[in-house]
Amino acid sequence: MVGKTILCLLVLFAVCSVNGHRSCEKKSDCRRKECCLKAGDVQHCVHWSEMNAKCIVSQQPFRGERGRVMIDYCPCDKDLSCNPHSNGQFDIGKCEPTRCEVNKDCAWRHCCVDGFCRRRGVLGDECIPGAKRKKNEMMHDKCDCLSTKFYCRSDGLCEKKGL
Incomplete structure (x- = not known):
């Protein structure tokens, strides 16, 4: 009985965690310096984008059913801005010093x-x-x-x- 309970808890933990990230429905479900990121059908908390990471230049949060959610990329970390680059992708930029x-x-x-x-x-x-x-x-x-x-x-x- 104890073994089944532990197995159920492990399965529940695995379902609630995607690649080590906590699932979320809105920004307030995440920690400081994290955003609620929607990638495909999955939403999870991800740390803000770091130096040289891809970002969306004109990204605005998507207002989901229960709050703000980012699509594809989190905003750049503090001290960084999403600067456009001519890389063939219309709105994709790179996090660089402001x-x-x-x-x-x-x-x-x-x-x-x-x-x-x-x-x-x-x-x-x-x-x-x-x-x-x-x-x-x-x-x-x-x-x-x-x-x-x-x-x-x-x-x-x-x-x-x-x-």
Whole structure:
């Protein structure tokens, strides 16, 4: 009896898991940095697309019966944008660093460093002492520290405020 129960649980686990991914009906069924991806007749949670992964340039979530679902590819991970490539496929692009001209082109937790959005410094990250993120400028070499919680020490490393 115990053996049959264990076998039933193993079969149930295998049915609920496709290639190690959890099944889902909508985005909220997935963890942080995952999307609910529909591939064929199957929907499962998949991590956001990483550097150089394929993506759909103008992808918008499909509003399924129970919530938002992505078709074929997840959106690019943070710090990345889906940039078009002339690869013969109309809407297929590649996840690459987000391009920028000035800091305001990037999300607030990022800065524009030499033409690309980069994450602002947190504990232990390198920084430029005295550098401050200004909306209409570009940073050079490194970002400043995320100013809400960190500051740049004189040795060029981000430190948590209040320590």
